[in-house]
Amino acid sequence: MTTKTAVPAVNKPVKNRLTPIAESIERIRGYPSTLIVYKTNASKYYWVRFFFNGKNRIKTTKSESSKDAKTFAIQFYKDALLDVSASRKSNKRNAFSVVANQFFETTERNSNSKTYKSDINRYRQNILPFFKQQDIETITNAQLNEFVEELHKTKIKPATIKHHIVVLRKIMKYAIANQLMPNLPVFPRITGRLQTSVKRDYLTKDEYEKVVKTAEKLAAAKVKVRTQTITLQMKYLIQFMVNSFIRPSDLRVLKHKHIKKRGEGRDAWLTLNHPATKTNANEVQAMPATVGIYASLVQQLKDEKLPTKPDDYVFFPQIRENRTTAMEVISRLFKKIIEESKIEEKTGKKITLYGLRHTAIMFRLIIGNVDTLVLSRNARTSQNMIDKFYASHLTTDQVRRQLHNIPYKEVIKKISTKKVTAKKTSATTKTSSKTIQK
Known part of the structure; x- marks a missing residue:
């Protein structure tokens, strides 16, 4: 066994x-x-x-x-x-990242602040991740074409791709000037329209009021989008943007210390001195309605037990560490409000958060009778941009009242006075003539 x-x-x-x-x-x-x-x-x-x-x-x-x-x-x-x-941990003196870093160090002090920020942002986001530690003098036309193709895949517009190439050319010219590469490679030609004039949708007065009421309704119902509850913060955010001309990107940086109340009573208004997020940092003169909107917002933040100190963010201060996340949350909540309002479904419009800025500018053009130079300065943009993008929806019928806003009574009175004077003069002349004949 x-x-x-x-x-x-x-x-x-x-x-x-x-x-x-x-x-x-x-x-x-x-x-x-x-x-x-x-x-x-x-x-x-x-x-x-x-x-x-x-x-x-x-x-x-x-x-x-x-x-x-x-x-x-x-x-x-x-x-x-x-x-x-x-x-500069790379052992290669000619490493692309090292040369580029030296270029930005030398140009920071002598460059226009806006241009420098734009260049370095494009460098960090797309150029550096592509070329990394490659020896700068080994970059070829084929690689540049590949880089452009990668940018096209991300749906970046041709104008922005062209700007990336401009930054690359600046870095390489710096390398040549410092004898780090012999000559420039042949750069690819960027095809496609470099700029498009697109009419940007905005809200009419009735649509704007509908969006505000929808925000109130969803806040009362405590509707959630993912994990975030819609509160009255969104209502005041919508109203504030339409009455202050600010961009969505301004919501990312706007703090209580940037807002000051001016005047008293009916003549009170707010001024905004937040950092520039796109063009310039002109002081913004907000509409008088923002005084009450801002006061209501601050009270809402206190009711939600959220911080309201000078250095705290005005909108969604609970998301302090990552303001990109804050903007994503705001966009999702706004999208839900627009969906519930049914405005896009009924009109075919595409209303985005940026549409609130367009609405603010269009209201001033239609209702306010404001000079476009004054409006562009206050909205931190240019007259050309107002005409090309914001005012592209403007019709002659919408501004008819402004066109007809001439003191006709005074003009007619002057004309009538001239006619009466002319008649009297004529009558006097005839009388004098008869007297002479006699």
Whole structure:
């Protein structure tokens, strides 16, 4: 009889709790395949990982949302590239990131602030991630064409692509001037319309009132969009934008310290001195209605137990650390309000958050009888932009009252006076003539 010997069980190796859960791994389109977000058994949050400069870089996103985790991952990736550029860790003197970093350092003091910010933003967002640590003198026409194709894939407009090429050319000319490359490669020609004049939709007075009432209704019902509840903050945000001409991007930076009340009683109004988010930082003279709107907003923030100190943000101060997220939340809530109002469905219009600025400017053009130079200065834009984009909807019928707003009574009175005087003169002449004849 043969006796079977018991075989001891072999314990399977226990996986590291930080090892990515295979089915949770997600890659980000348009970025290196090594850039991933994933979950582990050690945390409820998503993590980000990518291989760079010979090692894996790993960090928690502190978010349970896949979308938010990907946004964090992209920024983490870009920051890593910029860190290398800033610290000049590359051994290559001619590394693109090193040369570009030197270029921006030398031009910062002598460049127009607006131009410098625009150039460095395009460099950080798209140019650096593409060329990275490549030797600048090895960049070819073929690579430049590939770069342009990548920009086209992201649906960037031809005019903006052209600006990216301008920045690239500036960096390479700096390299040539400092004997870091022999000559410029042949740059690709950017085809397509570089600028389009598009009529931007706005709200009529009745539509504007409908949107405000819809915001009130959804706030009363405490309707949620994802995890965010619509409150009266959105109603006051809509009213404030239409009465202050500000851009959506201004909501990102506007703080209580940037708002000052001027005048008293019926003559009171608000002035805004927030940082420029697109063009200039002219002081904005808001409409008198903003006084009451702002007071109601502040009270609403207090009711929600949200901060209202001078250095706190005016809109959605609860999302302080990441104002990009704040803007995404505001856009989603506004989209819900517009959907519920049925305005787009009934009119075929496309109403975006930017449409509130268009509405503000159109109201002044139609109702206010304001000179476009004055309006453009106060709205931090140009007369050309007012005419090309905002006023493109303006019809002669809408401004008929302004065209007819001439003091006719005074003109007619003057004409009548002249006729009476002429008649009297004529009568006097005839009388004098008769007297002479006699």
